Amino acid sequence: xxxxxxxxxxxxxxxxxxxxxxxxxxxxxxxxxxxxxxxxxxxxxxxxxxxxxxxxxxxxxxxxxxxxxxxxxxxxxxx
Amino acid sequence: xxxxxxxxxxxxxxxxxxxxxxxxxxxxxxxxxxxxxxxxxxxxxxxxxxxxxxxxxxxxxxxxxxxxxxxxxxxxxxxxxxxxxxxxxxxxxxxxxxxxxxxxxxxxxxxxxxxxxxxxxxxxxxxxxxxxxxxxxxxxxxxxxxxxxxxxxxxxxxxxxxxxxxxxxxxxxxxxxxxxxxxxxxxxxxxxxx
Numbered sequence: 001x002x003x004x005x006x007x008x009x010x011x012x013x014x015x016x017x018x019x020x021x022x023x024x025x026x027x028x029x030x031x032x033x034x035x036x037x038x039x040x041x042x043x044x045x046x047x048x049x050x051x052x053x054x055x056x057x058x059x060x061x062x063x064x065x066x067x068x069x070x071x072x073x074x075x076x077x078x079x
Numbered sequence: 080x081x082x083x084x085x086x087x088x089x090x091x092x093x094x095x096x097x098x099x100x101x102x103x104x105x106x107x108x109x110x111x112x113x114x115x116x117x118x119x120x121x122x123x124x125x126x127x128x129x130x131x132x133x134x135x136x137x138x139x140x141x142x143x144x145x146x147x148x149x150x151x152x153x154x155x156x157x158x159x160x161x162x163x164x165x166x167x168x169x170x171x172x173x174x175x176x177x178x179x180x181x182x183x184x185x186x187x188x189x190x191x192x193x194x195x196x197x198x199x200x201x202x203x204x205x206x207x208x209x210x211x212x213x214x215x216x217x218x219x220x221x222x223x224x225x226x227x228x229x230x231x232x233x234x235x236x237x238x239x240x241x242x243x244x245x246x247x248x249x250x251x252x253x254x255x256x257x258x259x260x261x262x263x264x265x266x267x268x269x270x271x272x273x
Contacts, residue, residue: 017124017146039126039223039267042249046265049243061246 004052004074006067009044012051013067016043027068052078083134083161084109092173096128099222100205102145102160109135110149114156121150122226125160132165178206187211190238190255200231200256204264207239208252212266215241215250224265232256239264 006027013036014022020036031041045056048070054077056064064070086105088097103123110118125145133144136159145160178198182189189210191203205222212220234256243251248268253260 017122017148019126019143037126038248039124039265042245042267043224043265045245046243046251056245058246 001078004071004078006071009048009067009070009074012047013040013044016040016047018043025067027071028066030065032065048074054078083136085163085165086133086135087169088133088167089169089171090167091171092175094173096130097133097167098128098205099123099125099145099225100201102129102133103201103225104199106135106147106158106160109158110151110156113137114149114151118149118151118156119230120227121148121155122224123147124224126223128221129160129162130167132163132167134161134163135159136161175202175206178203179210182207182210184210184214187214187241188238190236192236194233194235200233200237201225203237204239204254207237208264208266211239211241211252212250215244216247216268218268220266220268222264222266225262226264227254227262229259229261231261234259 010022010025013020018036018040020031020034020040025034045061049055052074060073064073086102088101088105090097091101103120106123107120110120123145127144129144140159140161143159144162147158149156149158177195178191181191181195183192189207191207195203208222209220238255239252240255241250242253242263249265251263251265254262254264
């Protein structure tokens with residue numbers, strides 16, 4: 001399986017009708033700093049769980065607050 | 080065409096805010112008025128309790144309170160909900176206790192077996208979601224999102240069942256009519272998506 005890229009995750013967050021400003025969302029910008037609210041974040045987590053067939057532990061949610069961290073986390077989990 | 084449309088939606092019972100279930104039928108009415116009788120609201124999202132009259136816009140609205148999509152044939156049309164500063168002047172009585180009384184529930188699900196006179200499927204859905212939500216947390220739940228693969232029908236049983244439970248604060252519930260999943264609803268704790 002090819003590694004999960006931040007571009008792939010950016011497409012997923014665009015699909016969840018986010019209020020985040022995707023132009024401001026660089027790979028290292030925290031979702032919150034780009035205007036995403038908790039509904040956007042939870043919807044992104046649901047989309048990821050459904051897309052990749054994994055469950056993200058609640059204890060890891062605070063850590064995966066950027067596209068880069070989320071991609072890294074997923075690639076470790078899916079390795 | 081498609082300028083802002085002010086919705087006439089009353090507050091229900093003793094609540095001082097509008098819920099997704101209050102707005103959905105009005106938006107469905109706008110959808111069919113604008114695009115024809117086959118147009119259906121396929122999804123809707125509300126980001127906070129709405130305490131003033133709501134306008135529908137078909138242009139992206141900054142700072143909007145919510146959004147929705149209309150399915151019309153192969154077309155998907157986006158709309159936005161804008162909270163105005165107009166007071167909501169109408170209020171109608173509402174008592175959901177007959178739904179709670181008729182509901183059957185167990186771990187991660189709640190269902191109503193037969194129609195309850197005076198209640199639309201969406202009203203029943205809200206009460207079922209509250210029953211299931213109370214199993215997950217006794218704090219206050221806010222139904223913030225509805226995604227329908229197919230429109231509501233009058234089929235029963237109507238059931239909700241937990242599909243995801245995330246972060247101790249957010250849940251996705253499958254909606255079943257008969258034995259068929261027709262979509263999902265999503266609820267968040269404490270009435271805010273901040």
